[in-house]
Amino acid sequence: MLFTTIVSLLLASTALAQTPAGFTPSVNKTLDVYYGTTLITPGLMMKKSSVAKQPTISVAGDTLIGKYLLAMIDIDVPSGSKRTTVLHTLLSDFTPSGTPQNGTTSLTTTATGPASYMGPAPPAETPKHPHNYIFLxxxxxxxxxxxxxxxxxxxxxMGIDWVKFMADAGLKDPLYANYLQVQSGDNTKSEVEFQG
Structure with missing residues (x-):
């Protein structure tokens, strides 16, 4: 009985995390991220050609007011014998768009910065290494x-430390998150030639 309870708690805590294990800050509420009609479930593996264009985002079950900031960070960029980060986007001024439908509120922005969207393009590695791209x-x-x-x-x-950025910018912990993976060495052409 105790073993079953412990396993259930571990599975529940894993299911709640919307960021990869070990990433700080950890977030438990899901940001709905859509590339076309594909809804990203946390950790979904995608081809880089499918994620070349900026996604749409929404949240379910909450009433939103005000403005929001979206970051997308690759946490698996090779740098010598270690891994570093690359900021793939930082877009400001997201606002709720219209009336929530089916409990989901879409967020939109006309902003193209402070850092415009740059699609995933992990370099080839041997062995292959999937990159985690985190949305906050x-x-x-x-x-x-x-x-x-x-x-x-x-x-x-290159090398953005998101916890330090948050502190310097006066940002509170993220409200929602999600992440996807793109396999290193995916040779499908992307509009973006940046490696990361």
Missing amino acids: LHAQPDNFAVPASQKSVMQSR
């Missing part, structure tokens, strides 16, 4: 701007 949705503070301490990272997109 934050409440956007009034007068949000990229802090001076983060401008060079924002321009290069």
Whole structure:
């Protein structure tokens, strides 16, 4: 009985995580991410050609007001013998779009920055290594701007430490998250030639 309870609790905690194991900050509420008609379930493996264009996002079961900030980060970029991060997007000014339908609220923005969308394009590796691309949705503070301490990272997109970025920018923990995987070495052509 005790073993069954422990296993059930472990499975429940795994099912609740919307970010990969070990990623900080961990988030338990799902951000619905759609590439075309494909709904991303946490950890879904996708071809890079399928995720080349910016997705649409929504949330279910909550009433949203105000503005939101969306980040997408690859946490598996090879850098020597270690792995580093690449910021694939940071878009501001997402707002609820119209009336919720079936309990789901769509979020839209006309913003193209501070960092425009860049589709996944992991480089070939032997053995192959799937990259985790994490989506994080934050409440956007009034007068949000990229802090001076983060401008060079924002321009290069390489090596972003999201916890430090959050602290420097005055962001609270993300409200919703999701992630997908793209296999390294997927040789399907992407519109984006950036490796990461």
